[in-house]
Amino acid sequence: MNRVTRYFIAVFSVLALAWPVYAGDASAEAPQVDIKSMLFGHIGDSYEWHITTVGDKDIVIPLPVIVHSSTGWHCFLSSRLEDGPYEGLYCASGGRYDGKIVERDADGNEVRPFDISITKNVAGLMINGLIVVLLILGCSRWYRKHDVLNEAPTGLAAVIEPVVTFINDDVVKNSIPEEHSARYAPYLLTVFFFILVNNLMGIVPVFPGGANTTGNIAVTFVLALCTFVAVNLFANRHYWKDIFWPAVPWWLKVPVPLIPFTELLGVFTKPFALMIRLFANIMAGHAVILSFVSIIFLTVQMGPVVNGSMSFISVIFGIFMDFLELLVAFIQAYVFTMLSAVFIGLAHEKPEAGKND
């Protein structure tokens, strides 16, 4: 305990000594830090991949913009947009389409063209998808090249295999009846690894990480949509009967189909909850970490002592949050996979033998 305290004091004093240099400059200029735009800039999507700012110079990776506007298809690098409109297209600032590429129609209103640009999130998804594919194919390559009965897995296979086995045995096979589990296992495993890698890469603050992919509602929407399709497309008769003619007293379903209505609503709320849970958890985690980092810049005006101590605290909390996010990254991937498996399992449930309706 004593050693820890001494260590803290040492760090504090170094920070307090080092800070006045910057703090003096900063308080002289006193630039107002726009926390909100910084936060949303990091959480949200953008047409270029901003890596860092050195002095006045932004270091960005320009990404391809692909839009279909009133004048047809346009495909160019986002760096073209820096110097004003390009081919009639420009980045809106403020308004309904803030930060999105827009064009002006005949009346001078900003309208949104059909936009399938490779944005930061899309690029992040591509990189993460590639990582997932390489990880899993690297693992399966080991199994193709080696005799599984004579050798224990080594390298990548030794890392991936326990996770695959864990998800496959504890989640998939526990939730889905035996005869269907093999069909859904690849989907659920893909979902797990896809979410896990995206979550982890989202925590990494520098390129190629840092894209807030699973903290984006579009991404979780697609994942939830896939689970929705997987649940309902191959559901058995019993599942549909339980929705439209559940085993409840007749007056709950005949004149006013109260229970069928809520059951039908449940079909949609289940994937919706999946979508919101993953999105909110990851987005909130990023927001909290960013907020802690922002404390450093917000307290610059309050003088070196406050700024130094607050920086120290925010770094400690930031580290704590990063560890928490590591945990959340795994838990959310696990929860999404497990709930998807449970929902799929419910859709294949057999009516209990001897049950009287």
Add this chain to the structure above:
Amino acid sequence: MSLLMPDSGLLFWMLVIFVVVLAVLAKWGFPVITSMVEKRKNYIDNSLSKARQADEKMAGIMKEQARIISEAREEQNRILKEAAEARNNIISQARDQARDEAAKLIAEAKVQIEAEKESALSQIRSQVALISVNVAEKVIRRELADDKAQEDLIRRMVDESLKIDADNAAN
């Protein structure tokens, strides 16, 4: 709020990327891993049950072995006992035989000795007779100077001879 509005472009790309990743992994990725893990699991299960069977068989063999050993030991004891009996038999037989043989030899020897004695005696007797005859001749040749004495002697001798004959006959 833009955070809660899914962007159409991102939706499109996410769908494409996820479907591609899913397709690739469902075709070449996970089935390989899960089937191999399953295969190994079955192999391990098989090996374990085989090991258990081998153990049971081993225990059976051990029991069998113990049984065979105890049987062999009994057999050994029996054979040893039999051998001892046989030895005793042979020894006693040999002893008997030896005794018989010895008895026979002794008997034969006795007979021979008897015969030898007999022949020796007869020889001695004949020698003695000859010697006595010679002695008698000489005595007689010298003694038979006067008749009277001769007659007495002859008579006596005849009597004696007769007596001897009679004794012999009686024997």
